[in-house]
Amino acid sequence: MATxxxxxxxxLFVFLLLGVSKATISCSDVTKDLMPxxxxxxxxxxxxxxxxxxxxxxxxxxxxxxxDKKAACQCIKSAAxxxxxxxxxAQDLPSNCGITLPFSISAGIDCSKYEYLL
Numbered sequence: 001m002a003t004x005x006x007x008x009x010x011x012l013f014v015f016l017l018l019g020v021s022k023a024t025i026s027c028s029d030v031t032k033d034l035m036p037x038x039x040x041x042x043x044x045x046x047x048x049x050x051x052x053x054x055x056x057x058x059x060x061x062x063x064x065x066x067x068d069k070k071a072a073c074q075c076i077k078s079a080a081x082x083x084x085x086x087x088x089x090a091q092d093l094p095s096n097c098g099i100t101l102p103f104s105i106s107a108g109i110d111c112s113k114y115e116y117l118l
Contacts, residue, residue: 025059025068030075033059037093041085041105048089053097060099073103073111081107 036051048056063072080090090105103109 024065025062025071027071027075027078029062030059030072031079033062034076034079038083041089041093042083044086044089048093048096052093053099056093056097057099060094060101069102070111073109076103076105077107077109077111080105 033055034052036055037048040048040052059072063069087106093105094101103111
């Protein structure tokens, strides 16, 4: 009977290992994709430029795994803490570009909870 709990523990361990993946997206990828958005987020108004939305869409498509989303979140958080941006424009950017992000663009976001998003 002791083998069933052991088997359960082994299966749980395997599922945990499979759930943790390494990010394939880098901060340089995130920066490249969102660079066209910087001037808009700092001093823009209205709708974002098409180059900004194209980059945001590329980032959204590239960040497929939970690890990618966490890495992108951390890069955006780091960049947001170094730029004096318009929080309302940042908040509205995904919907204005026709995409959804699992996190908001903010210097105060907790990226640790995005590790296991798929």
